[in-house]
Amino acid sequence: MALLKGVVCPFCGCLCDDLEVEVQDGKILSTRNACPVSRSKFLSHAEDRARPTVGGREVGMEEAVEEAARILREADFPLIYGLSSTESDAQRLAVRLAELTGASLDNTSSTCHGPTVLAAQECGAVKCTLGEVKNRADLVVFWGCNPAEAHIRHPVRYSLTPAGMYRQGKKERFSVHVDVRETRTSKMVNQFIKVEEGKDYELLSALRAALRGYEVKEAAGVPGEKVKELAERMKGCKFGIIFFGMGLTMSKGKNLNIDAALRLVRDLNDYTKFLIMPMRGHFNVSGANEVLTWLTGYPFAVNFSRGYPVYNPGEFSAVDLLYRGECDAALILASDPAAHFPARSVRHLASIPTIVIDPKVSLTTKLARVVIPSAIAGIECDGTAYRMDGVPLRLKKIVESPYLPDREILGRIIERVGA
């Protein structure tokens, strides 16, 4: 039996790198330091695996790859989507394939922190690493996010309870949760502030006003004195951080909510050190943004139909393309849009030849013309992934796999498309 230490978890954007995994005879027996979701991912990795199929008929890998290449060669306007639950070499090859086929290329950030990217492109973002938060933060604000359910070890490893260089755990940090409802996260912090549905922008703007000394009587259901108290607390801390999530990006206002949050943090830096960080979901969605930006200049929603990259969220983003029924083929890599897109966008996916490269049976595989099973990055193959703060970490191969890594499958498709 081998005990592998320093294993990086390939589930969420925390990329916890302190996991220990017991392996015997090529099987994972147990995990230590893993959250419940991570444990489930490691221990269930061999279950519910996809098989190579074409039109629902089980085939060999070569036939599945050949059919995928044929579909993409013959398509006028293919969509390549996903990328966020695989490693960065595969993401790089997805960009190459999009360029070769004149595809629209999008990653899952368009349905998580795409609005964050849009806002940051407008006004910039004051950023830092999670290590700096652990060592220095004395005020932590969770806004529109629920790490207790979605980033389970984030509070323990980085933001609330860990002892850092200059902060000795929770007693030296004040923590606030701002959200439309009380959740498990609310119970972990010093103060919960309930914001009315769809009024985050109003509260963020009121905080900016309060910082400048304007009187706020009430904002988004929050009494003026509470707004003033939070503004003063933010001004008075030594190192503050806002972690934010889908409560801001998915609700009314979308990128404008983030714009207000980024500008609040920029204002706060007139008084103290204050930072902001999106809580990234898929373990390498940050990497998808990084890789697309290196290679195309743009982080998501990129179209190659003119032979060069064109960026236009709303036009080339996957939910929009599918809802309008514009693409005539799709390759879905390491993502499950049938499970996580609005059903009205999923319908078009069911009506066009769709290729899915995924380790597991997913809901999108149920709609696919071609299914190509792959190795799970970070368990069955190595690679690089980017943590939510942009720090790249090396994923390990824990066990052997009969499946090919995504990068090898994409390489084979590229060979055939280019032939």
Added chain:
Amino acid sequence: MEVILNTGRTVDQGVSMERGKTSPEYFEKVAVAFLHPEDAGAVGVGEGQAVRVTTEFGSVVVRCLLGNTERGTIFIPMGPWANSLTSPLTEGTGMPSLKGLKAKIAGAPGEKPTPLEELVKRWRGEVGSA
């Protein structure tokens, strides 16, 4: 009864998703709606009973779980049941509206949570989406 619908992650959703989205556990943990007890009472639905949720984008029956939400709001874990109800309109951002949606809830006596197979049939256009 009119409510506001929010969707998002839960620990149970994440754990069961990693077991497999076709697993009984995923169906049990994700085909649910969290209702405030007073709202549930107002539409005559108890813990574990069927509740129909409808938006302008679709309709599903899910299992009612009490608590974990404010009055006048419901929460459905992210997944195909939630996304039968969400808006594909992105207002030029690429981001669909997955939170803060207007919805209606009603008791669904005698009905069972919408099976995954039916959702797949809806996507394929083999049945209407209610």
